[in-house]
Structure formats: C-alpha cells, structure tokens
Amino acid sequence: MKSKILLLLLPLFVFAQGNIFSNIPPAKIEVININPEFCDESCLFELSNNKKIFSFVARFDKSIQNKELQNLMEIYSSEIGIYYKLRFDPLGKTLEIALLIPKKIIGKYSTTTIDTILAYLLSRDIDFRFKIFDSVDENLDSLNATIEKINNEHFNFVVAVLSKKESLEALDSIDIPIYIPTMTNKDIQAKSNIVFGGIDYELQVQTLINQEDGGITIIYNDDSSLGRQLGEITKSLSKFVFIEDTITNRIAANFSQNLEREEMFLAGSNVFLNTPVVKSGLLLSQIGISSEKPNNILSTQVNFNPALLSLIRGNDTSNILIVSSIGDTNQKLIEYGLLLTSDMKYDWVNYSTALGVDLFLSNMSQDIEKYFVESFDKNQAIYNISLYRIHNGIFVKLDEDEIKKVE
Incomplete structure (x- = not known):
C-alpha cells in the first residue's frame, strides 16, 4: 500500500500600493491515491x-x-490541513423550488425572501434548482400568466409571497404544495395544498393586553393598512379605550403638541404603539420627557427591531413590553442568512419563509432534522409567543413565570 502526499508551495505576492493581490494561486495540499485497489472498511x-x-x-x-x-x-x-466534508444527500435528487413574488407590491422582501431561501438551501448543502417568478403586482391577470410559467416546469413546491386574499384564486391551478409566509388562514377557504405562515397579530395583542395592570388604554396607530389593522384589533380586544389617534409623519415629529393635550391621561395608562420603528422612536422619546408616565407601553412584532434600541438609547425603557413570534432556530442558518443580508432573528417574514422551506423539505425526507420547532395546525404555522423588556439597550426575554397567559 503506497500513497503519497504532494505539497505545492507557491508564492503569494502582495503589491504594496492599492493592496492588489497577485493572480498566482495560493499554496495547496493534495493527497493522491496511487494504489488502484479498493480499501474497504x-x-x-x-x-x-x-x-x-x-x-x-x-x-x-x-x-x-x-x-x-x-x-x-x-x-x-483537518490534521493534515485539508478541508473535507462528507456530503449528505438525504433527497437523492435535486430539490426544485419556485418563488412567486409580486415585486412591485412587496418591496424589500423581493430581495430578502430570495436571500432567505438561498441561505436555507446553502446551509443544508444539498443539490437544488431555485427559480424566481416575478408577477410584478397582484393583479389576477399578472398572477395567472406567471403561474402558467411555473406550471410549465417541474418543481417540488412553491413559496408565494402574497398580501391579498383575492390573490389566492390564482393559485387554484397549482397542484404541488404552496407556502405563503405573509398570510394567515383566518377567514380564508383555501385548497388543501396551501400552507400559511403568517403571524397571529390578534394573539399578540391579546398577550399584551393580559399584561396590563388596570388603567385606561391609549392607542396610537400608524396611517398604513397594517397600522389600521392593528388599531382595529387592539380596540376590539381592549376594555377601556380612552384615546385613539392616527399618527402621520408630521404628527410623530411634533408629538409634543399632542402630549400637551393628552399628558394628564398618561399617568397609569396602557399605551399601545401600532406604529413602525421610526415613528415609535419619535413617540417614545417625547413620552419619555413627559412629567406623566404610562404604566405600560405595549407593541407587537412591528417594533421587535434592534433599530428601535438605537432610537431610544438613554430613555427610561422599564415600562416597555414588546411581543414577538420569532423563535430560536439553527445557528448555521442564522449565520448564512447574515452573510446574504437576510435577518431571521428580527424579521418575521424572513423567519416564516425559512420555516416553510424547512417544513416541505423535512416532509420529503425523514432523514432531515428540522431547523424549527414550530408546529402546524390546519395548514397554519403555530408560533410560540415571547415577551421582551428593554434593559441596558438590548431586548431581554421574559421568563414563563413572568408572563400572564392568554385565557
């Protein structure tokens, strides 16, 4: 039995100016088998x-x-300086995924959703074919034309980033599994091959309301469709809504004027912020210098974002409670996501997208260990609810015994 190791030491030159690297390849180690006989176990x-x-x-x-x-x-x-990874191919075939996106409607998620799926697939180290289909918008004619292209090719499943119930009609012609990370199945009649990954804002709001210690409720809503939706949910579940305001950019920038009229009601109140991060930062900064303080400042997933921490640095944050449906997942996946600018620790759409791919892939092979712990009930993702305080400039998760449960 003879084997030999071939060590190639090639010089690597670096030019002093401009840090330009030479195109000469770096040193490498190669082990060559010169014995033709097969070596069994x-x-x-x-x-x-x-x-x-x-x-x-x-x-x-x-x-x-x-x-x-x-x-x-x-x-x-590893000991002799060679990177070796035995490739595990649990599928035995190439995984084929289609992504349906109305790019004009979903904005930044047309990019981050792609990055999230790529991060997931690369972290699994499997053979895959991943193709993006852009319908531009959610007009039914546009969706139907794009879906026809999907049906003309072979895919194992489709991830569809849609925002309107009406768009589901276009999916009727797809027979393979479909995952929609951005919607819930609430009040929706859909085909059995469609799985929903949207978060339950109603459950989030109810969890926050359960943390209240009496007092009136003050609701500040964003002037967007999500802000209005959260406002309606909050108002329907709260018992003592005393003030409800819609916060435009102009109002947020000059919120101190509103406080002059409403400050007397802040003391001992429960303030709901159904506003995005930047507006919330402006409101919190101005509430923070008020002579009257709320008992609780409450917010849903929309403000579970590290950018908020920067905006309110130096403020008293002891009365802020934020709820999130994002759980823990595989650290390798998180790191691949960060390399591809996909945040799965704070962005719930990215988290949900990866969860859907994980579901379908694990359904295809029992040899694949899931990255996620979330379950599914009646084709809907069921997320665990976590509550966070802000302490020393970071989000701190509350222990189970600190949370008042939803009855």
Missing part, C-alpha cells in the same frame, strides 16, 4: 490503527457509510 480501520493517516485519507472512498470511519476522515483531513 476493515482496510481503513487497519490503516487508522497503524497511524497511517495519509494512506487513510488517500484511500478513503465517499461510498463508505460507516459513521466512525466518516468521522475519522474529517478528523485526519
């Missing part, structure tokens, strides 16, 4: 026992299934 164990590491590495065949030998291969490769 007993042969490899014998090489390992005799400390013939280079021969072991040179003669190891990727068809070897013995877990101990596979682990030894990774260890020995």
Whole structure:
C-alpha cells in the first residue's frame, strides 16, 4: 500500500500600493491515491490503527457509510490541513423550488425572501434548482400568466409571497404544495395544498393586553393598512379605550403638541404603539420627557427591531413590553442568512419563509432534522409567543413565570 502526499508551495505576492493581490494561486495540499485497489472498511480501520493517516485519507472512498470511519476522515483531513466534508444527500435528487413574488407590491422582501431561501438551501448543502417568478403586482391577470410559467416546469413546491386574499384564486391551478409566509388562514377557504405562515397579530395583542395592570388604554396607530389593522384589533380586544389617534409623519415629529393635550391621561395608562420603528422612536422619546408616565407601553412584532434600541438609547425603557413570534432556530442558518443580508432573528417574514422551506423539505425526507420547532395546525404555522423588556439597550426575554397567559 503506497500513497503519497504532494505539497505545492507557491508564492503569494502582495503589491504594496492599492493592496492588489497577485493572480498566482495560493499554496495547496493534495493527497493522491496511487494504489488502484479498493480499501474497504476493515482496510481503513487497519490503516487508522497503524497511524497511517495519509494512506487513510488517500484511500478513503465517499461510498463508505460507516459513521466512525466518516468521522475519522474529517478528523485526519483537518490534521493534515485539508478541508473535507462528507456530503449528505438525504433527497437523492435535486430539490426544485419556485418563488412567486409580486415585486412591485412587496418591496424589500423581493430581495430578502430570495436571500432567505438561498441561505436555507446553502446551509443544508444539498443539490437544488431555485427559480424566481416575478408577477410584478397582484393583479389576477399578472398572477395567472406567471403561474402558467411555473406550471410549465417541474418543481417540488412553491413559496408565494402574497398580501391579498383575492390573490389566492390564482393559485387554484397549482397542484404541488404552496407556502405563503405573509398570510394567515383566518377567514380564508383555501385548497388543501396551501400552507400559511403568517403571524397571529390578534394573539399578540391579546398577550399584551393580559399584561396590563388596570388603567385606561391609549392607542396610537400608524396611517398604513397594517397600522389600521392593528388599531382595529387592539380596540376590539381592549376594555377601556380612552384615546385613539392616527399618527402621520408630521404628527410623530411634533408629538409634543399632542402630549400637551393628552399628558394628564398618561399617568397609569396602557399605551399601545401600532406604529413602525421610526415613528415609535419619535413617540417614545417625547413620552419619555413627559412629567406623566404610562404604566405600560405595549407593541407587537412591528417594533421587535434592534433599530428601535438605537432610537431610544438613554430613555427610561422599564415600562416597555414588546411581543414577538420569532423563535430560536439553527445557528448555521442564522449565520448564512447574515452573510446574504437576510435577518431571521428580527424579521418575521424572513423567519416564516425559512420555516416553510424547512417544513416541505423535512416532509420529503425523514432523514432531515428540522431547523424549527414550530408546529402546524390546519395548514397554519403555530408560533410560540415571547415577551421582551428593554434593559441596558438590548431586548431581554421574559421568563414563563413572568408572563400572564392568554385565557
């Protein structure tokens, strides 16, 4: 049994000005097997026992299934300076995913959703084909034309980032599994192949209301469709709504004028912020210098964002409570996401998108260990609710015994 190691040491030159690297390739190590005979498991164990590491590495065949030998291969490769990763292909075939996006409607998510799916697939180290179909908007004619293109090709499943119930009609012609990360199945009659990953804002608001200690409720809504939706939910679930205002950009910038009229009602109140991060930061800064303080300042997923921490740095944050449906997931996935500018720690649409891919992929093979712990009920993702305080400039998760449960 003879094997040899070939060490190629090639110079790497760096020019002093401009930090321009030479195009000469760097040094590399290559192990060459010069023995034509196949080395089976007993042969490899014998090489390992005799400390013939280079021969072991040179003669190891990727068809070897013995877990101990596979682990030894990774260890020995690392010891001699070679990166080796035994590729695990649980599907035995190429995974094919279609992404349907109305780019004009979903804005930044047309990019981050792509990055999220790529991050997930790369973290799994599997063969895949991933194709994006842009319908531009959610006009039914546009969606139907785009879906016809999807149906003309073969895919294992479709991720569809849609925002309107009316858009679901266009999905009727798709027979393969579909995942919609941006909607819930509430008040929707949909085909059995459609799974929804949207978060339950009603449950989030109810969880926040349960943390109240009496007092009146003051609601500040954004002037967007989501702001109005959150306002309606909050008003329908709250018992003592005393003030409800819609906050435009101009009002947010000069909120102190509103406080002159409403300050007397702040003391001991529960303030709901159904406003996005920048507006919330402006409101919190001005409420913070008021002589009267609310008991609680409450907000949903919309303000679970590290940007808020920067905007209110230096303020008293002891009375702020924020709820989130984003849980813990695989750290490798998080890191791949960050490399591709996909935030899965704070952005729930990205988190939900990865959850959907995880669901369908794990359904295709029992050998795939799930990255996510969320369950699904009647084709709807069920998220665990977490509550956060802000302490020393970071979000601090409350323990279970600190949370008043939704009855």
